[in-house]
Amino acid sequence: MNTGDLWQWHLSTHPHHAILTLAGELDLTTSTHLEDLLATTLPSHPILTIDIAQVTFLDSTIISTLITAWRNAHTTGGNLTLQHPTGHVRRVLTITGVLDLLAPPDSATTTQAG
Amino acid sequence: MSSAYGDDPTILLSATFTAARISPLRHAVTAAAAAAGLTGDQLDDFVLAVNELTTNAIRHGGGQGHLLLHHDTDHLTCQVSDHGPGTNTPPPAHPPNPTHPGHRGLWLAHRLTGGLVLNTTATGLTATITTHLRTQ
Numbered sequence: 375m376n377t378g379d380l381w382q383w384h385l386s387t388h389p390h391h392a393i394l395t396l397a398g399e400l401d402l403t404t405s406t407h408l409e410d411l412l413a414t415t416l417p418s419h420p421i422l423t424i425d426i427a428q429v430t431f432l433d434s435t436i437i438s439t440l441i442t443a444w445r446n447a448h449t450t451g452g453n454l455t456l457q458h459p460t461g462h463v464r465r466v467l468t469i470t471g472v473l474d475l476l477a478p479p480d481s482a483t484t485t486q487a488g
Numbered sequence: 489m490s491s492a493y494g495d496d497p498t499i500l501l502s503a504t505f506t507a508a509r510i511s512p513l514r515h516a517v518t519a520a521a522a523a524a525g526l527t528g529d530q531l532d533d534f535v536l537a538v539n540e541l542t543t544n545a546i547r548h549g550g551g552q553g554h555l556l557l558h559h560d561t562d563h564l565t566c567q568v569s570d571h572g573p574g575t576n577t578p579p580p581a582h583p584p585n586p587t588h589p590g591h592r593g594l595w596l597a598h599r600l601t602g603g604l605v606l607n608t609t610a611t612g613l614t615a616t617i618t619t620h621l622r623t624q
Contacts, residue, residue, distance in 0.1 A: 401539060433593075433596075434543070435593075441588070466536065
């Protein structure tokens, strides 16, 4: 894990996809770093899964960052998927209507199996 | 519990903030709101709503703001003031299309608390949210 005060990330690469694991609290002060991280990761790993099981806080700036990355991935023929949202993070993604977009049920089943 | 609070508002937090203080301020609001009696989703919803207001002040209200958290017998209220241009548009009734980034902050604050009040004055925007405290 690459550690910060509030959040950590780790990228694991596989032959045909990569998994970015995020942990901690994601807010305005981390959004620029996360944007940069996704902008540098997606070109070399266009099929990207972001595991947010250990994310305990996420706000609208991070949702914007994730949607922008999702759009960029699709524009270039890739895909970006969230997996394992839990607790209040899952509630917020559901309320804002982006859970089905970023974490479709079929992909969650697939990634959990893999 | 309620007799200890009385009917007059009690100030729990009063702080000026910039972007660098947004995370520790959120932690302070969490602790104060929990001490006031919020738990579970109601606590997390309120904290996220406050976070959206402070974030909005940073991004659109001149880069800093002032937070005032207070309660009376039945309500916990947070007021965030900034020195930006403000808005005369009420919070949208529906969330943005899921594929559109942005413009979720104030909607989310409104949705999570059921009552976001925006007041634009000559000096800036004051955004206020209120949640009910369960009386024991």
